[in-house]
Amino acid sequence: MNPIQAFAALYMKMKNADSIPVTFGKGVASELAKPIEEAGYKSVFIACSRTINRENMLHELIEKLNEKGIKTTVFTNIVPDPTIQNVEEGLSVLKANNCDCVVAAGGGSVIDCAKVIALRATNSWMPVSAMAFYIRPLVKSIPLYVLPSTSGTGSEVTYFSVITDEKKHKKCAIATDKFMPRHIVFDYNLLHTVPANPTVYAGLDALTHSVEAFISKLKPAFKEDAKSAPEVCRDIFKYLPVVKDEPDNEEARLAMAKAAYNAGINFRRNAVGFVHAIAHRIGENYHIPHGLACGVILPHVLRASLKDARADLDFLAKNSGIADNAEGFIKAIDQLLADLGVQTQFADIKKEDYPQIVSRVKWEAIMQGCPTWLGKKEIEEILNHIKG
Numbered sequence: 001m002n003p004i005q006a007f008a009a010l011y012m013k014m015k016n017a018d019s020i021p022v023t024f025g026k027g028v029a030s031e032l033a034k035p036i037e038e039a040g041y042k043s044v045f046i047a048c049s050r051t052i053n054r055e056n057m058l059h060e061l062i063e064k065l066n067e068k069g070i071k072t073t074v075f076t077n078i079v080p081d082p083t084i085q086n087v088e089e090g091l092s093v094l095k096a097n098n099c100d101c102v103v104a105a106g107g108g109s110v111i112d113c114a115k116v117i118a119l120r121a122t123n124s125w126m127p128v129s130a131m132a133f134y135i136r137p138l139v140k141s142i143p144l145y146v147l148p149s150t151s152g153t154g155s156e157v158t159y160f161s162v163i164t165d166e167k168k169h170k171k172c173a174i175a176t177d178k179f180m181p182r183h184i185v186f187d188y189n190l191l192h193t194v195p196a197n198p199t200v201y202a203g204l205d206a207l208t209h210s211v212e213a214f215i216s217k218l219k220p221a222f223k224e225d226a227k228s229a230p231e232v233c234r235d236i237f238k239y240l241p242v243v244k245d246e247p248d249n250e251e252a253r254l255a256m257a258k259a260a261y262n263a264g265i266n267f268r269r270n271a272v273g274f275v276h277a278i279a280h281r282i283g284e285n286y287h288i289p290h291g292l293a294c295g296v297i298l299p300h301v302l303r304a305s306l307k308d309a310r311a312d313l314d315f316l317a318k319n320s321g322i323a324d325n326a327e328g329f330i331k332a333i334d335q336l337l338a339d340l341g342v343q344t345q346f347a348d349i350k351k352e353d354y355p356q357i358v359s360r361v362k363w364e365a366i367m368q369g370c371p372t373w374l375g376k377k378e379i380e381e382i383l384n385h386i387k388g
Contacts, residue, residue, distance in 0.1 A: 020157065021035075021183045023184070023186065024254050026188040026250065027188075029057070029185055029189065030061045031185060032103065035145070035182065036070065036101060036103075036145065039101070041070065041100045042069075042070060043099045044071065045073050045099035046058065046074045046075065046105065047103070047104050047105070048076060048103075048104075049076065050076045052149060052190065057193070058147075061103075071097065073099055078106070078109055078113045081109060081283060081287070084165055086113050086163075091117050091121060091124075094121055099121075104145070105149065106148075107198070115141070115144060115179040116163055116179070118141035118142050119176070121142045128165075128174070129165055131174045132172035141178055144180070145184075145185075146181045147186075147187060148186055148191075148261075151191065151253070151256040151259065153202065154209055156184045157264040159268050160173060160268070169284055169285070171283070188254055191254070200240065200244050200292075201289045201295070203236055203240040203291070204292065204337075204340075204342070205260075206263040207232075207236045208279075208291075208294040208298050209263040210236075210267070213225070213226050214226050214266065214270075214316050215273070215312045215316075216267075216272075216368075216369025217370065218269065218369040225265055225266055225267075228265065230315075230316055230320040231259075231262070233316060234321055235258070235259040238255075241340060270369055273365065274361070274365050274374050275297045275301045276294065278297050278357075278361050279294045281360050282383075285349075285356075286349060288346055295342060299330050300381075300382045300386070301374070303330060304382065305371050306327075308372040317332075344386065345387065346388050348388075354383060358380065
């Protein structure tokens with residue numbers, strides 16, 4: 001563990017890891033009205049995807065809130081890979097309507113954006129770009145409630161939010177426990193509407209969270225967070241192909257939601273590693289969906305990390321029932337990508353961008369739990385593998 005990793009472990013050790021109430025089921029989104037009413041909130045800011053708003057998926061929740069005299073304000077101007085501009089626009093709407101709590105209903109982009117909007121509401125003196133550093137002192141956000149519609153990012157239960165700085169073409173990773181939600185509800189009625197590709201990409205993101213957390217150098221400090229990783233991997237391998245082919249399979253959808261939630265717990269203090277560091281770079285440069293990038297990069301980083309991660313990967317392979325050893329586990333990931341029919345090479349990646357990508361990858365990775373340090377040569381080899 002390098003000094004920065006040791007500092008990150010010490011910082012995350014201080015984070016509150018107490019469990020947050022979680023509900024799984026069908027038609028349960030409206031149950032959030034009760035804790036919001038009981039807490040005495042009067043004006044709710046609802047950040048949601050355009051699809052959820054257009055299809056009126058939150059009508060029962062909104063009706064219940066309105067019946068109790070609680071005002072609701074819906075905000076949908078959030079793009080994939082949410083931007084600082086999205087956060088600031090949402091903050092303006094929140095303030096204009098005197099909102100005293102936030103509901104986030106959507107995928108990782110919506111949840112990440114809502115978390116930072118809630119945080120900015122109590123930290124108006126600190127811009128988003130300045131929040132993107134581990135030791136920034138932050139005031140606790142206004143209360144947040146979360147309704148995930150995808151099964152992948154784990155944003156509903158993690159200490160992280162990623163916001164894009166469009167001016168600098170750079171992703172800002174904010175790490176804090178100051179925007180943790182009060183309650184999380186997974187409703188099948190929201191989950192089953194997600195199309196095949198986003199479903200697959202989200203599942204690959206969750207798989208990457210769990211694997212990178214389990215091989216993390218920070219894991220000795222947070223073993224309890226990583227303990228469900230074998231179960232998470234097992235369930236993703238089992239249920240992700242099912243939800244791709246059978247989007248209305250309730251059992252598979254809720255199983256994937258639980259797996260993604262547990263994957264979020266796996267990495268929320270153990271952090272991730274080079275897979276995410278590289279995926280963030282090709283996302284900010286070429287707008288490749290984050291989960292897709294993670295899934296494609298994962299086996300390449302694992303092969304490059306075998307000398308240090310073999311024991312953990314052997315354990316993960318055997319205890320998940322996926323393979324007999326580390327090499328078999330990596331081959332199983334290759335086969336899963338093939339079975340899911342995902343794109344594994346990207347023509348947009350340009351060699352002239354390598355220096356900037358490598359520099360930014362290293363800057364992010366040094367604060368993560370990477371078991372093996374990858375240098376310029378190794379990172380460029382991985383980029384060459386996924387370059388079309």
